[in-house]
Amino acid sequence: MQDHQPPLPAGSPTGEQLAAILRYTRRPFAPEELYVFPAVLCDNQIDRDGERFSTACLHQLAELFAGVTGVFDHRATASGQHARIFSCRVEEDPSRESNCPEPYAALRAEIYMPRTDATAALIAEIDAGIKKEVSVSCAVSGSVCSVCGQPAGSCAHQKGRLYDGPCPCHTVHTGAADAYEWSFVAVPAQRGAGVTKRLKRTAEVPPPPDEQLAALGREYLDRLRGEYVRLSLLAVPDLTESPVKKQAALLGPEELREALPALEKAAARRLPLPRQLPWQDPPDAPDRDPSENPYRLRRSPAQH
Numbered sequence: 251m252q253d254h255q256p257p258l259p260a261g262s263p264t265g266e267q268l269a270a271i272l273r274y275t276r277r278p279f280a281p282e283e284l285y286v287f288p289a290v291l292c293d294n295q296i297d298r299d300g301e302r303f304s305t306a307c308l309h310q311l312a313e314l315f316a317g318v319t320g321v322f323d324h325r326a327t328a329s330g331q332h333a334r335i336f337s338c339r340v341e342e343d344p345s346r347e348s349n350c351p352e353p354y355a356a357l358r359a360e361i362y363m364p365r366t367d368a369t370a371a372l373i374a375e376i377d378a379g380i381k382k383e384v385s386v387s388c389a390v391s392g393s394v395c396s397v398c399g400q401p402a403g404s405c406a407h408q409k410g411r412l413y414d415g416p417c418p419c420h421t422v423h424t425g426a427a428d429a430y431e432w433s434f435v436a437v438p439a440q441r442g443a444g445v446t447k448r449l450k451r452t453a454e455v456p457p458p459p460d461e462q463l464a465a466l467g468r469e470y471l472d473r474l475r476g477e478y479v480r481l482s483l484l485a486v487p488d489l490t491e492s493p494v495k496k497q498a499a500l501l502g503p504e505e506l507r508e509a510l511p512a513l514e515k516a517a518a519r520r521l522p523l524p525r526q527l528p529w530q531d532p533p534d535a536p537d538r539d540p541s542e543n544p545y546r547l548r549r550s551p552a553q554h
């Protein structure tokens with residue numbers, strides 16, 4: 251079959267690429283509507299921070315980064331300036347010099363974006379080689395000392411020092427937990443020329459569970475304090491909000507939980523109150539009798 255279509259613009263996806271991209275789009279796209287470009291996200295080489303991904307970790311990242319969208323210069327909110335990785339794989343290149351015991355390997359992504367007015371300037375910059383540094387943000391599930399294999403930071407080996415072995419002590423990220431985002435970052439002018447896919451990566455350790463718990467605890471405390479203020483103002487309408495808020499801010503969770511039932515009771519004397527927060531019942535709280543307090547909300551027995 252003859253094809254009389256004008257040639258596709260540079261960077262248009264091949265048929266195979268288009269098929270892979272269409273798994274992520276909500277409607278079919280013609281190849282000329284899309285722009286495709288490759289980028290190396292990270293490699294297995296020791297970086298400036300004395301860290302590197304193991305090749306096995308890169309393989310895990312390849313799976314995690316497939317489908318991840320990226321932003322440009324961290325302008326996540328800039329409308330239309332998004333691109334998505336539609337294919338990601340590890341490419342090994344044993345002929346390339348490696349600064350670590352493993353042969354050189356890199357995580358190579360194929361990325362697409364729609365050709366729109368909003369992306370035209372970016373596409374021109376990528377085509378011109380101006381935008382070519384990518385930084386990735388990911389979580390690793392394991393990091394070890396390259397000398398002894400113990401968890402990073404738990405031994406006395408010092409990064410950058412030579413022990414037994416061909417390369418200085420460094421941290422090896424051995425497992426990937428999550429891929430958050432990738433971003434094009436502006437290349438400093440002096441590095442623009444001659445720098446080919448020289449990449450930077452940022453490994454982020456996932457927030458430890460303690461931190462998440464602390465955040466939840468703070469949120470809970472805020473809700474308790476809000477409830478303290480609300481009930482106080484209902485119970486004693488002559489009070490003004492500001493001093494009550496200051497008072498609430500001084501109380502800890504135990505004191506608040508102790509005060510809230512009494513405040514609720516006092517407020518309920520004035521008007522029916524739905525319970526807004528399922529705080530903990532004291533083990534034997536006589537005023538918790540539903541017959542006495544008809545406004546109490548039931549909690550699920552599954553909590554026990």
Ligand SMILES: [Zn+2]
Pocket residue numbers: 395396397398399400405406407
């Ligand atoms: Zn060590």
